[in-house]
Amino acid sequence: MNSKRGFSSVVFTLVVLFFYLPLVILILFSFNHSKTMSWGGLSFRWYEELFFHSRTLWNSVFNSVIVALSSGLISTIVGTLGAVGISWYDFRGKRMLQVAGFLPLILPEIIIGVSLLIFFAGIKLKLSLFTVFLAHTTFNIPFVLLMVTARLEEFDFSIVEAAYDLGAREIDALLRIIIPLAFPGILSGFLIAVTLSLEDFVITFFVAGPGASTLPLHVYSMIRFGVSPVINALSVVIIAATAVLALSAGNVFKYIVRK
């Protein structure tokens, strides 16, 4: 191996350490008896606190899941149909729609949060979990659009023409050909949408109403009071949950790719 390879492996190792060290420390100190970040003996008290004495936290988890699933579903439907239309049809204003569907991906989150806040105030829609759902669906749609469009681009339109040629109506082509073909794209679009929704802090911060706290909002309010070992315990639970989900999603993905 040449020297460049040696240099790059050193940098890569450092990068991986940089990525994982904070998480490892978090995990370690979730089992710490002391309330501070100095070691005070092994203990599960923060897990007990997390699971049995953190009702508002679990309430925010519930809110997050509701918003993630509903906005994931709606954005997947709207985004998938839009991707089919944009990929395989010509219509007036297509170019503009493509730009409008791409712009939310690149604009800073705060712009979307602020503009929606002002918009909701303008139409006198009270901030609630529903406005969070509307906002999350809005920033999720472009991701679904992107994923499904990328998948559809792998196929030639002649496949759809073949379906019509063989007697398919519009709806037959959609249900029997287009959706099954686009399915890996649709699924990954949905997964990304759910992940982004669970993850979002900035936009939610602006559009969430009182009592509509999501998990990131709740964590934010806890962070403002400094180090809390309950968050350490929560982090471990989240890391474990994402690892399990990631592995199973990885398997699902492998299955789809093989297909």
Added chain:
Amino acid sequence: MRRNAGPLYVAPLALWLCCFFIVPLGIIALYSFMSKGVYGGVVHRFSFGGYTALFNPLFLTVTLTTFLIAASSSVITVLLALPAAYFIARSARKNLWLFLVIIPFWTNFLIRIYAWIAILGNNGFLNSLLLATGITSHHLQFLYNKYAVLLVTVYTYLPFAILPLYSTIEKFDFSLLEAARDLGATVSQSIFRVLIPSIRGGITTAILFTFIPAFGSYAIPQILGGSDSLMLGNIIARELTVTRNWPLASSIAMVLTVVTTFGVVLFIRLNRFQTVTTAPEAFTAGGVDGDEQ
């Protein structure tokens, strides 16, 4: 002849984007040209007030800080990402390494920020360690300054730089490096004259993917920053919720929007130029009559 079902498919998309993206953005654009109300909000009277206020030294400083933090974090990120991506692309176990890079970022964004608070905070891991080992005798302030913001920004956006760099380096034909060496280039010459120019597209993508979100950053400076690291995002939020100067909040938002859009358009132009010079057939294929075999 088949009826065109295109509009039917895109109708929900167009409607949703119109209602919840274009109209709200339009409202901000409109508000940025209006006057501030006495008790906050806006008065429907035309004014450049929102924009003239931007030339206040405070906002100029904030804009400069925002630009410097975004630019330096994207430079550091790309400098780290380049060798890391190169290593992954040349490794036999690409998928494992990629997985390793992505996994930490499936944990919650705020948890990742919290991890740094737990390490760098006044009662954090590092301070405890320093005190326990007797290196220092009092708590050190690591957080609430621009270096903390820079560190966590790099931490957050590093994977977004590694992935596009990886995918371009992976496509690079490494026999070209051998050809360069064969023609008399040194290792570093072959890298700087052959590899780097060939993966220019990936580098610009990586810079874009880190600079743009960092420029519009809100949460990281809000949580980890101090008075030396106020960014435009924080000012928008403050003007919107605390000062309630909506025209000013809107005009800053417009500045962010315009800068971001300009950056992306520039990027697309650069990249399109590249695709035209490398793959002209992409523009001639799919012509009127598909007779070509």
Added chain:
Amino acid sequence: MKGSSIRTEKISKRFGSFEALHDITISINKGEFFSLLGPSGCGKTTLLRIIAGFENPTAGELYLDDREILALPPNKRHINTVFQNYALFPHLSVFENVAFPLRLKKTGKRQIQTTVEEYLDLVKLTAETNKLPQQLSGGQKQRVAIARALINQPSVLLLDEPLSALDAKLRQHMLIELDAIHDKVGITFIYVTHDQQEAISVSDRVAVFNAGKIHQIGTPVEIYESPADGFVAIFIGETNFITGTVREMADNGYALIDTGPIGSLIVNADKKVSIGDTVKMTVRPEKINISAEDPQQLAAHVNVLRGSVEEIIYTGFQSKYFVNVADTLFRVFKQHINCRLNEKSISWKDRAFIWWSADDGYMVEVVHR
């Protein structure tokens, strides 16, 4: 069988300012194997897509079995297509690809089973029933596409450059099989290709296209032996062109043309000409004889020229000679019917005699005086 299957009436198609098709009028007979032949971008695929229903013509009419069908969407036309890239559904097995049209019609399970098997048998693909398209070779994909397009028992089968993605050997083989399938099912085949060999080897009739216009419609023999114009002559095989002015007309259907330095040539007056007209005539290279010695005892109406051999390309079954006659290069193809070693050979730079019968020369362009 009688009557027309597909008939187009003055079909034109414009894409913006580009005229892809201009006044196309064709009548294709029932059960005919009809080819649309032309170079890339000549409009043949556009015509096929109009017949299938994927494009609307700018003007004109389209009849299937004497019924105007332009208003019908592709799924309502009794016409099916074999696509250039096969367009197999990648998520469906071979069986399900072929069964697709029947499933749409809600055909019974048992009926589907037997019909699909019958058609897979027709294209000799019974062994690959459960494979997915990406597990098939190019030729096998081709067969699936054909079976799938035939299972609805269409009145017309459209084939869009179906062999272009196959290698040369497989192409020959599939062509023969396609012909056999055509004989078996007996429906009209409309075959689009840019390959003149394919077109003339299997078609009943061929329409030669260029730049959106039809240059000639005829049997393969007609378009080869009696091309309507210079484009057809050069597009269907190699040829020689000679231009001259008509000097004399004979009563028996021959004309004598003056070609300047080459001399006077006798040519079949298959077009109306009169003395003084300028004509471009063509003679196929294989119709020309070549020898080192002067061919003395010849029948009447034979043109004999003398030149020097500029180039010889030996290809095994034949040799191609390029003979310079007064600065005009003639291509002459000589079949090696007898063993070449025994012949008195002609070599590079030799003087040689070439000659052909007046009946083998045709006029392709006439400029009347």
